[in-house]
Amino acid sequence: METTPDIVLEPTAWRTRLTPSVGLVVVAAVYAGTAAVLFPTSFAASFGGIRLLMFYLLLPILMLLGLAFAGIIQQPGSPLGYVRAKIRSRGIGAMTTIGVFTLCLGAFTTYKHEFSSLVSFFADPLFARLDATIHFGDPWRWTRALPLPGFFDRMLYFLYSQLWLALVAGIIVFAAWMEDAATRLRYFTALLSTAILLGVVARLAGSSAGPIFYDRLFGGDRFADLMSALKTSDSGPETLQIADYLYASYASNETVVGSGISAMPSFHVAMVTLNALFLWSLNRRVGSIAWLYAGLILFGSVYAGWHYAIDGYVSIATVLMIWRWTRRRYVAPGDHRNDTATIASKPALDVAWTLVAWWQRDPRP
Structure with missing residues (x-):
């Protein structure tokens, strides 16, 4: 079991070098620091009001409660012993990771908001x-032409607009406390790479607002039928309220919690794809559920008009490439524990998951 924190200096015979974890923290610090320096007002505002600040202050207590619950399950004879061992082995590293993630979350919101003002929605x-x-x-017409049951609309809204952030934050906290350094570093390297490549580079290269904002920005009635469908659907009015909230922030150039308009790429789809790959590498059953959730988020992003379908496709393709690249960095050659030996006699969904796992294999001899 690893007992060292994430941030350490390893002396060599000639010099002191940075560990991969320190390099990752440095890149994250540059990502967050650049946002703080270039857009200090937006960066400060991105951390929100008193409720969000209280959540940050209560986060350590919530994590201790989570560890205690895990201790009851994993080590029922001595749950406090489990908590103490976890804190000794991962306490500093986990808290550092979560703190850096919190700053990067503020930076992501800052970039998303400021880019909306700096670059027109030309695409x-x-x-x-x-x-x-x-x-x-x-594509939104195809999604709404399906004979879906009435509760499905409300379920999609919950999965996309309410559950998504909680699940993303929960998986990040889970990864921060992992003992396996290679798996942990692989996930956070992929996460930061996704934020930079998709949240900055692709965002600027394909600046777009999405179907739900199209007619407000360009005039006409190109997506009037979509807006009518949203107004008459079960959860559509709530979706439109969120759209109004984001558009008001954009029009007034005022940073608020979650502000910023961006269609290409879909960060919702990118994050659920990354988390599905991560969880699939740890547990097939949990990973299968994560892939189902990712499919629903992709569908919901088009169904609600937040994204063009190609926004999700670009996000999925980019995350797959990032995940494959991180395998070369953190998984030893010849280690195929995440591969599936055979696809014979498996259901169709298992075949799909198997092909994804096989594609992740290290190609080096």
């Missing part, structure tokens, strides 16, 4: 045409 007309061309019609 929407192109993406709308491309989306309709490759899907033989607007």
